[in-house]
Amino acid sequence: MKNSYLVAGYIALFFVSFFMASCLNDDNKIPPNCYDGLLNNNEENIDCGGPCPLCDPCTNGIWNPELGETWVDCGGECGECDPCNNGCQDGDEVGVDCGGSCGTACGELCGDGLPNGLEDGADPNCIAPNPDLADCGGPYCEPCPTCDDMTLNGDEIGIDCGGPDCDPCPTDGNCLNLLLDGDEDYIDCGGTICPPCLDTLSYKINGQLKDAKINLSVSLSGGTMTISGTTLANEQINMIIPEPQVGWLPGVTVQFNPTTAPDQVMSYISADAIAYGTVNGNANINMDILAVDAVAGGIIVANFSGNLVSTDEQAVSVQNGFFLLNIP
Template identity: 45%
Template sequence: MTPQRTSFPTAARVLGSVVALFLLAFAFQGCLNDDNLIGPNCYDGILNNGEELVDCGGSICEPCDLCTNGVWDQFVEGHNEQWVDCGGSCEPCATNFNGIQDPGEIGIDCGCPDCPACPELCGDGLPNGLEDPGQVDCGGPDCEVCPTCDDGLINGDETGIDCGGPDCEPCTCECDCTNGVADGYETYIDCGGPNCEPCESSISWFSTGFPYTGDDVASCTLGDPTLVITGQSSTGAVVTITLTEPADGWEPSNFAVNSLSLTDMVEYTNSDGDDFDTTNGGSVSVNISYIDPVPGGYIVGTFNGSIADADGVFQSVTGGSFQMAIN
């Protein structure tokens, strides 16, 4: 029996195959260009094209499934969800997510072994937890106080202090910006709003018996979670008060700032360039008598105390007062 001969590709055949593959790849690459790439569409798994959710909703794609859109569609005819994406024409709601305070729950859908803690529900946009009846994300022992038409603040849907919007009386303005009352559209007493002069930003204090004013800088910056009040005089003296938002939120209150304060601090640089701050020693009492804690809001208060430098030398910062717009 004659053995079969095993044939091997010649170098020319191998080279020819490589060239053919290269030409095929080049031709395929030439087909991909800006004119024939598939644009955004309703099947690409990406939120684009004006879609409400990924690949659904908007003006082009099919409507989204109401049972998966993350919205409480309680008034859609024929759908009538009991809670968000459940009940009605959707799957039944779980007992720990149904908008009802079931046995074993401290509040609506909270406080049970399989539920979130009630304070965690204060920002979910639903009337649950221990919030005031009929209110969303406010009231009760855990959430912020609900806005009212007699709390002395511009909040909720009000257009002025305790007036305007769908719930309060219409705002009236006698355009008397000298009556000593923060009323109508005023930002603070007799200033701000469309009718009165803008509220001034100012800060002043005494140090070692000499008066200083923040004639170079008088500013208040609201951050998360700090509020920083700064005053700088034309002589170079600088006072900086850093306060951390209390657990109950920003409201008129007293702060005792000293070396034991974990996050609050008062810093002072005198006209000679010497630095002092409360982490070295001393104590400063800061009182906020009025605050509208939003950008464009206003803050009024006082401060008084003494501060140490790194060597334990103290500098007094007394009789301080500030009233300024919040950045």
């Protein structure tokens, strides 16, 4: 009798296990935060990619020419492009996808990661736009990086030297050669030989230079960098930058926008107390980390540009942003 009870128990356990396994399917194996409307959990886009279902390439906000798209999320199998978002200059547009009846000013496209507007990478005939020259050149965006512009930009590690395109930088430890060499923390400052690097944070709003000299600060907590500063005219800029997925490394580009990077936040408050930020509308800021040692006593150096938007959809252009800050 006892053995028959054991056999019956094993049979019951088998059927319960079979029933539970049959209840598992592709839906309830997916983590619950794949349906929370937030970009998290190592997702590629909101609630898709990574551990979540694959992202639809026609709605991922990325230009995928290798999949047949002629522009972002359109063309090929993704359907016809909107005339104001097709990578061409057509109709009454004054640049690629800007001006005229499209309503978007060409300068607002600086920082969106696409070769459009009047940028050097834009092609009005939409035959061969150059993504490497997106967001630079033309009358509104910052000049495109070159190896002879006396500016540290692009992939350079010193002014006009280093990286994949420019000549190698000499490394003689000279503190007056406008190069990042020796054991300097940044160009001609820091390390064992050169004078300390001095904190600075400057940027342009609609072409006007702003220098945040007051209450300039940086803090590092749990991998997140918080930066703030105020100008003499009481204009404020604030940044919250979580640690990038690849870590705090030179050469990393950090994006600020409300769609794919909601955790990175940049805000600017004008002298007349109007707040602009990266959580509104089509705001977009790209920040290039030039040098970083994300520890107490370290340093972070970066440049940034793009546009910020107010809650009533008014945009300001941010250009020539730069900061060098010693981390306390």
